[in-house]
Amino acid sequence: MKEVLKQGRWIVLALFTICTYSCKDDNNTETGTFDPSKPVAISDFTPKEGGAYQRLLISGENFGTDASNVKVTIGGKPAVVINVKSTYIYCFVPTGAFSGVLEVTVGEGENAVKTTASTPFGYQKKMVVSTLCGFRNNRDDQGWRDGPFDGADNVRACGFSNSGRMAFDPLNKDHLYICYDGHKAIQLIDLKNRMLSSPLNLSSVRNNRIRSIDFNIDGKYAKKGDYMIIAADYDGEGNNSPNVYIIKRNADGTFNDNSDVQILASYKQCNGASVHPINGELYFNSYEKGQVFRLDLDKYFETIKNGGKWDPSVTQNNTIFKQLFTIADPSWEFQIFIHPTGKYAYFGVINNHYFMRSDYNEVTHEFVTPYTVAGGYKVSGYKDDVGVAARVNKPCQGVFVYNKDYAGQADEYDFYFVDMLNFCVRKMTPDGIISTYAGRGTTTAIADNNQWGTDDGDLREVARFRDVTGLVYDSDKNIFYIHDQVGHTIRTISMEEEVTESNE
Incomplete structure (x- = not known):
């Protein structure tokens, strides 16, 4: 004020x-x-x-x-x-x-x-948008290339051309992994060494629609980050299509093509899999009928530890894989974002442009049937407003960010998400107020009358994105990382810094 x-x-x-x-x-x-x-x-x-x-x-x-x-x-x-x-x-x-x-x-x-x-x-310094790595040339034929963030166009890293989702390695915040819907390799964005590589080409995975990445937490049978869990959107084998894979970290702390990859769950058309941050269960979904399934990961780890063979079939093991509910009708493409406290989760319904919320039952250790909290059910658009009066257009990855101004309140986190076809980053408060945080440059859009672009700078006056699909946040450094699909780049939102000769 x-x-x-x-x-x-x-x-x-x-x-x-x-x-x-x-x-x-x-x-x-x-x-x-x-x-x-x-x-x-x-x-x-x-x-x-x-x-x-x-x-x-x-x-x-x-x-x-x-x-x-x-x-x-x-x-x-x-x-x-x-x-x-x-x-x-x-x-x-x-x-x-x-x-x-x-x-x-x-x-x-x-x-x-x-x-x-x-x-x-x-x-006064402020948060600004910058480009970390990647580029798009005038012909858009730069292709995919691992390599350094910097250098000539025939040397520096490029790609990032499919819808992607990102996750930090919980044991190394300088390692940011990104997977793609349509590009099989999981890539590693090494923030310390400013290098892009493709350590996981996933030859044992049936298809190239990798939809999410997450990691296990500390538990009875495994330590935090021992395993990477990925979701694959696949239905080539009917109800027994491999959909969720678990990848064991190598002894040297890396993930690569030598890592042990096992099928964790088989059903069909999984859009995402997320681990509960407090109790460690796995929640994954199916596009088929909008189902949400629960798996107690300890059951998998216990089976493997005791020398048993894991059966990943969801339909054959309905006591181990529990279907909790369906969110709506068939063909609902959605992903699950669990609050850091584990008390609730948002379901971002990508193809129908709204968010649902599911509260967590602390007794049964299960999420309950969700309800709509923001956006228009099957109605796309762009509008900053409250709850169901707001409008979004293909909301993709989101992340909860602690807000010190909420200290002592029931919920101390805002939820930031990338709004793909509105070309921006949005913010939703615990009260459901949606506002535009970055993108759709007020001044830069005047030049070409487009809300999309590649401009870096002031969050709202200058910055523009194009088809943003991935978003993560480093709370230690106060930096957002954004995957700009059409721009073929990884962008950042961080506090502007003075560049001197000593750190150029």
Whole structure:
């Protein structure tokens, strides 16, 4: 609220100043012509602090009236000048204006007169969108290539061209895995070494529709992260189609083509599999009738430990694989996102554009029949609003993020998700309020009238995405990682940083 009031005061001041000097010009009481024989002076500016794209009003003398003849830099970065009168300049604060040194230059060549404000503008860093790796050339024929994040187009990593979902290795936050619906390999994005590789080509998996990645938690028979669990969308063998696989971590801590891969569950058309973060059960689904199944992973680990043979058939082992409920009708494509406390889960219904919520029964250790909480049932669109009044268009991967402002409340997490065909990242509060967090650049969209694009920068003013499908969050570093399918890139949302020669 303080920020809104501050913005309001500045807008009123700017409008008052513009009106005042417009009236003076109309009465020909002030010509306002720049005089290169006289000094240019900055007497004040307002507001005194702010971030990129903050509107700034600079007061002073001898600015002239030709905006094309005036240059403003803040922290050495050029500002966009909107309007100029003899005694004020209206501009926007540029990105990366870290030092805040405010300079105005009027005129060109020998007639240029430069001045510096006596106090710096208080530049405030903000979260911005950047491109981590990947690229798309003008012909869109760059293909897939493992390699470094940086370098020439024929060297650096590229690909990321199918719908993807990501997951951090719980034992190494510098290792980010990504799987694809249509590209068989699971790739490793090594954030420390800035390298993309494909350690798991999954020759034993029946098809190439890998829909999700998760990991086991600490339990009676296995330690946290000992196993990777992936879901494969496959129905080539009827009700016994391998759908969920479990991959054992190698002794050296890696996952690769030498890792032991076993079928964990066989049914058909699984869109995703998620592990309960507290109790460790596995929940997976089927596109067939919108079913949700539960498996106590300890039963698998106990069987293997005792030398037994695991039977993955869901239909033949309905006491081990329990069908909990169906979420709606047949052919519901959805994925399961479990709250960090394990108390509830969101089901993101991708092809029907809404979210359901299922609460967790602490006694039975099962999720119960879900209910709709946000978006329009079978109605796509774009609208920031509350609950079912909001509109989304193919919501894909989501992640819960702790919000310190909610400390002490019943739910301390917001839910962020990528809205694929709205080309943006959205946020849903515990009360079901959906807002747009990043994308659909307000200013960049003006140029081509598209809400989609490849622009990095300010979250709402500049940044644009295209068909975003994957999203994860590193809470230690406060960084979001976004998979931009059509842009063929991995994008980030993080606090902007000053780049110096020592860390370039």
